[in-house]
Amino acid sequence: MDLEQIFYTVAALFTLAAIIYFAWEYLEVLPRVTKAFLLFTLSLFIFIGASALREVER
């Protein structure tokens, strides 16, 4: 692993932590319909990601 890849990985982890923290803090200000929409969209996002990974890993 190159040195810059370590820093890129740490940057990605910080970004992920920022997104998770933002979502956790501001989730309560969202209406129910938005939260339901986000949940279904997230499940679709994860499913497409799994399908893409499946094609690559085979």
Add this chain to the structure above:
Amino acid sequence: MVVFWLLLVPLIIVELVVYLKSKKFYWLIYALAIFTYVISVCYTVDVFDLGKNAVILVLLASAALMFIVGRQLGKKVKPQKRVRPCARNALIALGAVLIIVFVVSVVFGKLERTILPETSVDVDKILVDNPKDQGPYPASSVTIMRMTYTNTFILPVPVKQEYYKVCLVTESGAVQLSQSYAAEDRFNEVAARSTKTVEYKVMPNQVYDPTAVITPKEVLVYATSQEKQWEPCDADAGAPLYTIPVV
């Protein structure tokens, strides 16, 4: 949230078993997608108070969806060296939709609030005789403030819970009054581009001793926080927001 934590432990166990048996990482992601979908369905059924027929329809539709997805996954797939552009673009588009909807709702989904306290409170409603042998508490709650929320956003916006400490001041001291919650306020939201008035109610003070003479003077409303809302009325809470005379 309870369902989320209840399903999280089985999810972790399933993920471990699936990975140990298959040694394929994408199986874990599929399991996570199923878990997220189940949470979505449970959340939708719960917060929108779906009726019996609607719940049955949702469950049958989910079963059909999973069956169709299973059949599609059963088909052979050509191995790829890289993620296909259409899958990559779909992921980017969905990710952008998630982030944009979230951020726009947080930034622009705000309510304008106007508070109108009652001009006075009826003494017979704020002080109720309830000798212990009469059984359950008979009195109804008392409105002390009306809060009008205006939503100019294109989506519903939830009403942020504000914490108040309400004290009934009598000649002998101050007594804290509990807020009365209505079941329909469980998911308090203002519909898109509309106005809603919410009544802030408190439970009256019970008088167990019918011979006691209590002379209420006024009701004081203090702004407080969730942590401090149960501090006694004798504690220094600063100047009250509103002073409502008892007549």
